[in-house]
Amino acid sequence: MMRGTVGVVAWHGTTLRKTLHSFSAPSSSAFLGPNLPDVWVARDHTSLPSHFPETLQWENGHNAVILDGKSIAKQIKLKVADEIRRMKSGIGKFPRLAVVLVGDRRDSHTFIQVKLKACDQVGIETVVVQLPKKCTESELLDVVSSYNDKTDVHGIILQLPLPQHLDEEKIINVVSPEKDVDGFHPSNIGNLVIRGRKPFFVPCAPKGCIELLLKHGVEIKGKRAVIIGRSKIAGLPTSFLLQRHHATVSMLHAYTKNPEQITCEADIVVADVGIPNIVRGNWLKKGVVVIDMGANQVKDPSGHGFCVSGDVCFEEAVKVASAITPVPGGMGPVTISMLLSNTLDSAKRAFGMIRNFE
Incomplete structure (x- = not known):
């Protein structure tokens, strides 16, 4: 065991108020950030760190x-990026994801930007279609259907929630199950439920869980x-x-x-x-x-x-x-990393290269 110091940081967003006291940690202690040990000793909830170490240890021993x-996301993204590089060098092709967004919800725009950035980092090309909040159901269905027919588009995501006047279930059902990288289509959900069957895609958050x-x-x-x-x-x-x-x-x-x-x-x-x-x-x-x-x-x-x-x-x-x-x-x-993985899998399936890249 080695001796060291722990910074106790007040829990107020990114505002830090540090005090130091001694702690005991294994000699193999791995630091995840500036001055952060792998075991953080906390006195109460106000002394939680703003950037989490591997373990939080309370003074009562818990x-x-x-x-x-x-x-984990970093590991997955590195693997996806490596496979896409090999795909490009091997056959000159790469995954492409279509993103359909309706309206101006701030949270939806935030989520879309995070997804687009992640796609760019690993080499997935994206195309974004934004429709006005008052678009008709027919207009939205036409957009989604058009990407079902494009052979160079391998994944389609429909950012949810949709405005109330649009039938969410009806529009999700139009997305091709083989391009439904969100995993929301009834056939994908149904195959997830039935033991022994395999969906084209598992929804990203549950898969990540x-x-x-x-x-x-x-x-x-x-x-x-x-x-x-x-x-x-x-x-x-x-x-x-x-x-x-x-x-x-x-x-x-x-x-x-x-x-x-x-x-x-x-x-x-x-x-x-x-x-x-x-x-x-x-x-x-x-x-x-x-x-x-x-x-x-x-x-x-x-x-x-x-x-x-x-x-x-x-x-x-x-x-x-x-x-x-x-x-x-x-x-x-x-x-987010599961969305990237699903999109890559869709492209591999389209190119007949699932086995080559597993």
Whole structure:
């Protein structure tokens, strides 16, 4: 063991207020950022770091592993980029993704920009079509259908949610299942549900959730999992995937009675609610693994602009959980990397090169 110092940072956005005290850490301590050790000793929720180390250790001895989505996403993106480089050099072709956006929602534009940047980093070409908020359903269907017919487009994503006057399900159904890299088409969801069948694509957030658990060595088989929220984007397909990995799954929703009591029995909790901090520390049993899929834009405590908050109250949950995803930096990066992976797989299938690149 070696001696060192730990910076205790106040939890106020990016404002840092450092104090130093001694700590003990293994000699192989790996630093993830400036002055950040792999074990962070915290006194209370106000002393959580703004950039997460591998482990948070409370002064009462409880350890919580931070499930770092950024590092896993980086590995996936490097693999995708390498395969695309080999694809370009080998056959002179590359993946292309069509992005369809309706209206001017700030969060939708933010998500699209993140996706476009990630595509550019790995070599996926993108084409973006933005329609006005008041576009007709027929206009939107024509755009989506046109990309179904383009052989040089391998993936289509329809940024959700859509304006209320548009039938979301009807438009999703028009996307070709073989280009549905979001994994929302009924045939892809249906094949995910039925044991023994394989969808063209698994939805990105659920696929990322399983990847995050497996990469960190979290045991799924035989464990009790609780999914809070049943959206078709995350909660519902995550329950199907967890069942494929032989977890016993309970699904909580707006009509569930005593959700806290049910959640307290879970070994794995996945939150997909869309309400900041709805899952409190007293909902969780000691040692639980927490996956927070929330990405809620809330006013920054400093009063300047907005910040992203999860569905789980991190400051409370981290005192109980054995492992937990931060927000941001947890599920978000992994979800984006799964979109890249799905788009690459679609291109490989179109080029008849699945086996060549596996």
